[in-house]
């Protein structure tokens with residue numbers, strides 16, 4: 001064992017997330033297992049004073065762990081090496097900023113010896129101070145399917161339901177080769193809505209919550225007509241009148257895609273992932289055909305894209321420490 005070692009090496013893993021799920025603007029989200037497949041094209045500063053992960057880490061150590069002088073945990077002649085593996089596409093609507101904040105909190109938790117006091121719920125409430133999108137944060141921390149509810153009680157409620165493991169239901173993400181700034185996408189959403197649009201979304205949030213919370217492969221009918229009827233219900237459940245129609249101007253082709261609800265057998269529903277531009281297609285069959293349909297639509301608007309077929313993540317954020325060798 002290296003007796004000079006300041007900290008035992010540890011690994012923090014945080015899943016990517018897809019927020020809103022159409023109707024559930026700022027309310028619903030789910031966690032997805034990303035793999036190395038994605039060729040990261042974003043330029044992330046490596047300078048510790050400019051990188052979002054390290055600047056957030058400093059803030060958490062100082063503000064949340066109340067360590068004002070960093071040299072009390074890391075002597076000035078020592079350093080901490082961060083080896084970052086970035087599998088979540090950056091700035092594409094799959095929770096890369098939420099994952100960064102959660103990663104920073106887990107690193108701070110380890111460096112400041114807060115392992116027992118910083119529970120997942122503490123971390124969730126803490127993370128909200130650094131990113132207002134509690135939806136992405138909830139799935140990044142808890143995994144599964146999440147409903148968040150802001151309160152005036154000083155905390156945000158989160159209810160997590162695991163998604164079926166190794167099920168036919170998967171998240172197909174189609175990632176266009178451009179970024180949408182979350183701020184711009186939020187500004188596009190109006191501040192008031194008609195009563196009928198609010199009711200439209202309330203009905204679908206309730207329906208989708210029921211469908212996802214109870215989903216099992218045996219939910220999928222076998223007979224053709226029954227499958228079609230089931231698909232009409234599931235595709236309806238993701239529809240939205242609160243944010244997607246207003247964000248369509250930022251994602252060419254999105255408006256057409258949202259009309260293609262029952263075009264292909266196996267499609268559970270289509271929505272914009274987070275603030276976009278990625279499109280999430282929940283599907284239980286014909287994954288490649290469904291992804292190609294979406295990519296062809298983007299091509300018609302001269303937008304290049306690629307796709308990934310992803311399993312859901314039920315673990316959320318994890319931290320592991322390898323056993324020390326003697």
Ligand SMILES: Nc1ncnc2c1ncn2[C@@H]1O[C@H](COP(=O)(O)OP(=O)(O)OP(=O)(O)O)[C@@H](O)[C@H]1O
Nearest residue numbers: 052053090091092093094095096097100182274275
């Ligand atoms: N691994 C990372 N290291 C440092 N900063 C990162 C990393 N990943 C993301 N970021 C920061 O997060 C920003 C992207 O946040 P933004 O909210 O625009 O997109 P997103 O989180 O991918 O999408 P959404 O919130 O819609 O799901 C990047 O510009 C960068 O500043």
Ligand SMILES: N[C@@H](CCO)C(=O)O
Nearest residue numbers: 019026133135274275
């Ligand atoms: N609910 C958020 C997620 C993106 O951070 C939004 O749609 O703006």
